[in-house]
Amino acid sequence: TITTEPSDQTVTAGGTATFTVVATGDAPLSYQWKKDGIDIAGETSASLTINNAQEPDEGSYTVEVTNAAGNVTSNAATLTVNPVPVTPTYTIAAINNQTFNALTTGYGSGSQEIKTLTITRTGTGDLNNVAVALSGSNANDFVITQPGSTTLDDGIPSTDFTVKAEDGLTAGTYTATITISADNMTSVSFTVTQMVNNSSPQNPSLNISTATFDKKVENQTDVTVNITLNGSTLSSIENGSVPLVLGTDYTVTSGDTITIKKEYLEKQNDGTTNLVFNFDPTYSAILAVAINNTTPQPAAPNVLANDSENNLVGANSTMEYSTDNGVTWKTYDDPTFNGNVTVLVRVKANDHVPAGLVTTVSFTTNSSSGGGGGGSSTTPSTNTEKITVVVETGDFGKGTNIFTATINRTTDASGQKKDDVTFAADQAKETVKKAKESGQETARIVIPDTKDEVVQVDVKIPITATNELVSGGLDLEIYTENVRINLPAASLEGLQEDLYFKVVPIKEEPKRQEVENRAKSENVVKMVVGNGKLEVIGRPMTIETNLENRPVDLVLPLRDITLPTDEQERQAFLADLVIFIEHSDGEQVLVKPEVVNYKSGQLGLKFGITKFSTFTILNMENWEEYLAEQDANKAQKNQEKNSHGSYVAGFPDGTYKPEKSVSRAEMAALLVRVGAELDSDAPAKTFADVSSNHWANNVIQKASATGLMKGFTDGTFAPDKSITRAEMAAIVSRWLQLTGDVKTSNLSDIKGSWAEKDIKLVEQAGIMKGMPNGQFQPNKALTRAETVVIFNRILKRGPLQGVEVPTWKDVSSKHWAFSDIEEASKDHRFIVTETGEQLVNKE
Structure with missing residues (x-):
């Protein structure tokens, strides 16, 4: 008698599958395993192990158990072998540098050559948000059209765009860089060059129009200029109305090489000296010499x-x-x-x-x-020194230094130091230029204070500088040892005055104690901590600014503390950290921060704000429990009749980015946020590529413990990898526990897919659908728009009709997913029409 039947097995290709049977009866018992009814040679024990399982091993397995009394055959068990997940690659074919047919000054509009260039997908992954951008000093001298398709996949593997020179260019050579970008892809760049020749006899010219001269003795050098005479002769060189003396102030060699003597330049004032080169026939050219002194x-x-x-x-x-x-x-x-x-x-x-x-x-x-x-004191009352700071791009301390600048550090009579920092328009312009050349979107002003001496940092950014940052689309970070202020370019748009920040760390223990006492007395804190312990961590910060009602990210360092070495204790400590904010208008709030790296060897807490005040890190008992209770209350509210709460958010610049892909970490967070779960007693899992301080660590553990999301066979979760439509189908199938027979599907590209059955089930359930071309595109990255449509169908929400003013500036009422995105994005009440539509309640 068989008491335990073999069970179905599912493994990834290359894995090991084991079938086991338990039988009772008079000994001796003999066993014979069969595949699809045919004996398997040599497999005569109570268990069958298949190593390095591959697709041909799939089938129906039974075992025949025999003794003197007769034989009995087990129920069939099925072996399913899933293919090894393939990590997609995101690449395109290289494009050579392009040179246009030469033009002549005065050329007519439309006569310039138009190049049609093709972007060809060469990787295995789908490319989303394909875009083309111009950069470099001549970027404005060319015109491009964006690609005809912003998505490249198996159905559309290539797309074209065009580029040409602008109308009305003067004589010269123009070169710009074209950069092709897409989600998950390393950008590809090449140059375009247009030469414009003079249509008339050329004037004399200088080979350079600017030069620099340093008065520091060891750096002094003559300035040499080569001139192209084009039939003219040099008559004189003047500085204002004063002519330079040939042989003393400058020399001429071979008739076309001019040397401006360093002995002349060192006598000029710091700043720009314009030297005018006069030619016969009448023509002049200017050499601008920037004179400074680095001594x-x-x-x-x-x-x-x-x-x-x-x-x-x-x-x-x-x-x-x-x-x-x-x-x-x-x-x-x-x-x-x-x-x-x-x-x-x-x-x-x-x-x-x-x-x-x-x-x-x-x-x-x-x-x-x-x-x-x-x-009067008998010591100097103040002392001002110049401090060199760097402006960098990339990761902190590991990026590229764009240039250095100086700030004023003033020491008052009491020995306290204060920094005055001005980020001028010319610095902003140069920063934008160099950041874009290196493909960076953020620049960082690093204000050093290794000895922890500075009690106040005043930062001024003139409106001309903020305009440069906005026009260049460059985010700016202000780094100090006590706070990092991240300013998105979008938050600087439309400013009408110079921007300032006054950053004051609260170092004195009495003032720090005052903050702690205030925190303990506030109802918003007492409601959370109850009888639990409360402690101020690190150093409170006061930040004053005239930037209001615009999204900004702050990062406070976890300084002057020792974190627990035990991983569980460390995780529990970090989970109880909260930002206590005291706004100048009297409002007090608590904010859950994200644990990030502040600098090498030091963690920080990141959070978003729209107004500035005093910020304090608290370690509060009962904080996690309070958040869980709030989430439960919101979930209950969302289930109340005729009201829905939002479950997705947009970006600080007011966009939703509907075509942006969703990462696996973001999907885990979304599943937990809406309360998606299965009955599962599985323990929380850890993954090799998800550290304990990863922003999504908790939600990834919850999503994997419920069984809705799974990791890969190598022990990783790939949190930053875009989730595919096939993976989403599998999640939905598990979430809704879809089972039963599957009908024939007309989808042309799912046969043989590891998720074929799940895709058919979710299609039958009406949760996910194919594309207009009859494909499902299982390996295509799931977009943010597709995600909310799927979730709304599962949650039986929306689409929300009757919204007059779009929530997001990049999702108009004409967008195919507009009503579903509105449903997911805003807290709202609604009424149900006779036709079953959900219409926003405007009362």
Whole structure:
């Protein structure tokens, strides 16, 4: 008698499948395993093991058990072998650099060559959001049309776009870079070049129009210019109305090589000197020489104010002073300073050495009895030094330094230091240019404070600079040791005034204790923590700004603390961290942050805001329980008759990006958010590529424990990989527990797919459908628009009709998924019409 039948087995190709039978009866018992009714040679034990299972091994397996009393055959067990998941590749064929047919100045509109270029998909993965962009100094001198198709897949493997030169270009050579981008793909770039020749006799010209000269002695060099005379002769070179002296200020070699002598240039003022080259017949060309001096400034002098004698101690004739805040300077000649006066003192400029850093001292009116003064300190009241900072792109500390800049660090009489940072328009313009050239979308100003001396950082970004960032589409990050401020370019659009930030870390323990006491007394905190423990972690921050009601991300460092070394204790500690925000308008809120890397070796907490205030990291008991309760309450509210809550969000720039693919981590989060689950006692799983501080670690564990999502055979989850339509079909099939016979499907591309049965089941259930061309496209990445349509069908929600004002600026009422996206995006009440439609309730 067979007491335990063999069970069905499903394995991935290359895996091991084992069938086992348990039988009772008089010994001896003999066994013979069969596949599709045919004996399997040598398989005569109570179990059958198939190593390195492949597709040919699929079939129906039985076992015949025999003893002296007779024989009995087991029920059939089915072996299913799924193919090994293939990681898609995202590539296109390279495109060579392009050169257009030469043009002549004055060419007519439409006469320039138009090149039609083809983007051909060469990888296995579908390419979404295919786009073409121009960059480089001549980007505005070309015109491109976007590709005819923004998605490349098996059905549409290639698409075309065109490029041509702009109308009305003057003589010269124009080169720009074209970059082709798509989701998950490394961008591909090539250049386009258009030459425009002069249609008339050419004027004389200089081979350069700009040059630089450094007054620092070891860096001084002559400036050499090659001129193309084109039949003209050089008559003179002038600086303003003053001609340069041939042989002294400049020399001419071979008639067309001009050398401007360094001895002449070192005498010019810092800034731009425009040298005018005059030719016969009448024509002029300008060489702009940017003159600077990188010689280090002398340190601020150690001078003291002797208020009783009204003079300076430690000053000498190598120095100069100013009593009008630096407007005019006088050589120090032992002057007397009477009354209330502030004096600036520095080392004078000497030859190529610039003027030094400034020491500021103060004098007060002496008392009527003579002698002692009114009380100036005998130490410099302030001292200002220049600090070099870098502007970089890429990951913090590992990216590319675009350039360096200087900021002012002022030390007051009490020894406290304050930084003043101005990000000027020319710096912003150069930053945008270099970031785009390297394919980066974010630049970072790194403000150092390794000794933790700075008590305040003031950052000013003129409106001209924010306009450069907006026009270039470049996000800006301000990095300090106490906070990272991430400013999306979209949040800077439409500003009407210069932008400023005042960043003040709360370092003093009494003030830190005040924040903790306030937090403990606020109802919003007491409601969560109850009788649990509450502790301030790290350093509270106060940030003032005139940027209001615009989305910005902040990251606070987890500093001055030691995290638990035990992984479970560490995870529990991080889960109880919350941001306590005290807004200047009196509002107090708690925000759940995302654990991220602040810098190498240090974690941080990231969260989004739209207004600035005081921000404090709290470690609160009962925080996770409170969030779970809130989620449960929202889920209950969503189930209330005629009301639905949102379950998806858009992006800070006000877009939804409906054609953007959904990652596997994002899908896990969405499944948990809507309460999708199966009856499962499976323990939470961990994956090799999902760290404990990954933003989606908790939801990935929950989604995998329910059985709705699974990892790969190598122990990974691939959280950033786009989820495919086939994977979504499998999830839906598990979620709705779809079973039974499947009908014949007209979908032309699913036969042989590992998810063929699931695809047929979800198609029969009306949850997922094929494409207009009769394909299902199982390997195509699932889009955000497709996702909400599927979820709404499962949740029996929407589509929501009657929405007059779109929630997202990139999803108009004409978009095919508009009503489903609105249903998922907004909390709303609705009424059900006679036809069964859900119509937004506007009361």
